[in-house]
């Protein structure tokens with residue numbers, strides 16, 4: 513859910529609520545310099561928030577939606593931030609991405625609101641672009657073996673599947689298995705407010721199987 517403000521900027525109440533707690537987990541994990549690629553940037557509010565808090569890093573937002581990209585560009589202009597690049601048109605499921613090597617990848621609230629191919633593409637693309645030990649950070653709601661799913665997440669899952677039967681909360685084990693096929697190991701799981709999780713994956717190989725290395 514997002515609302516329009518007087519220009520192309522859009523604002524999502526959930527994003528305004530979660531960007532602080534996400535930043536508290538994410539930002540200390542990022543390198544001391546370099547390029548952070550954000551997949552599925554949506555309104556752009558996460559990118560500008562993180563960029564403001566981490567002026568030593570450069571952020572590259574992206575989204576396949578032209579409406580999202582217009583909002584992201586408007587937020588960058590309104591905030592006057594020099595360390596956020598113009599948004600890229602990037603579909604995570606595409607075989608090729610319009611960006612080369614990056615130092616970290618961030619993807620918030622996409623895995624459950626996209627077909628599984630987007631998650632496979634996210635792991636393939638991140639695995640091919642990250643340096644050894646580089647991180648892929650994801651945030652969202654997941655299903656966990658042995659952990660009862662919160663009633664609010666069961667309702668959310670049903671709602672997502674009503675929107676598109678290809679959507680829905682993913683089992684954490686399947687996401688981790690997919691990541692490992694691309695040289696990314698699930699290093700940390702952090703419980704977040706509102707029954708969400710932050711996941712931290714680390715690149716453990718120079719060349720991931722099934723993913724073409726990027727120059």
Ligand SMILES: C[S@@+](CC[C@H](N)C(=O)[O-])C[C@H]1O[C@@H](n2cnc3c(N)ncnc32)[C@H](O)[C@@H]1O
Pocket residue numbers: 524527551552553554555558575576577580602603604605619620621622625626630
């Ligand atoms: C619920 S929004 C989340 C936006 C933002 N990350 C946030 O948390 O506020 C989901 C976003 O995923 C994007 N998306 C959907 N499918 C995608 C794909 N295959 N590759 C990249 N982004 C995708 C949508 O365009 C949308 O901006």
